[in-house]
Amino acid sequence: MPLCFIEPEQAIRVVAESIGREARRQLLGEIVHAWVDEIPDDELVMHYAKAVEDLDEDDLSMLAAWHASLDVGQPVANKEFLVKAFHGLGDNRREALKIAAGFRGDDAFASEEASCDAVIDTVVPWLSEQRREALAAEAVELYCWDRLGSDN
Numbered sequence: 001m002p003l004c005f006i007e008p009e010q011a012i013r014v015v016a017e018s019i020g021r022e023a024r025r026q027l028l029g030e031i032v033h034a035w036v037d038e039i040p041d042d043e044l045v046m047h048y049a050k051a052v053e054d055l056d057e058d059d060l061s062m063l064a065a066w067h068a069s070l071d072v073g074q075p076v077a078n079k080e081f082l083v084k085a086f087h088g089l090g091d092n093r094r095e096a097l098k099i100a101a102g103f104r105g106d107d108a109f110a111s112e113e114a115s116c117d118a119v120i121d122t123v124v125p126w127l128s129e130q131r132r133e134a135l136a137a138e139a140v141e142l143y144c145w146d147r148l149g150s151d152n
Contacts, residue, residue: 007132008136009124011136011139011140012027012120015136015140015143016028019143023143024116026142028116030142031123032098036094036097036101038126038127038128039094039097044094047101048100049086051097051100051103055103057077060077063100064076064077064081067089
């Protein structure tokens with residue numbers, strides 16, 4: 001029987017405040033992935049365009065290289081091209097958004113604590129209860145991994 005003392009959102013926050021840098025980075029990645037998984041299909045392109053808009057040249061190049069690995073044509077490391085090519089990704093659209101949003105998250109991670117709190121405040125309340133519970137379980141696993149001797 002599972003014990004639950006606090007709401008999943010608060011458990012995620014407590015774990016985020018209690019783990020090392022690498023584990024926190026992974027937790028933020030899991031939060032972003034959970035958010036992308038819950039976006040309705042008709043809103044994906046809007047969120048992808050926002051994510052791509054904030055990417056620097058290096059991130060755009062890496063995203064274009066990922067596009068190239070799918071053999072969807074000759075990608076160009078250009079914001080406009082990548083957004084236009086998004087529809088052609090078919091079932092890989094969510095993965096493309098996860099990658100683009102992940103690059104944004106990595107850039108935002110430079111301000112570490114504020115970034116982590118902002119992501120939790122912004123994203124987690126919008127997730128379904130089931131997704132929050134799964135994310136809290138993942139957070140606990142990351143906490144154990146972090147505390148059992150990872151290199152942070």
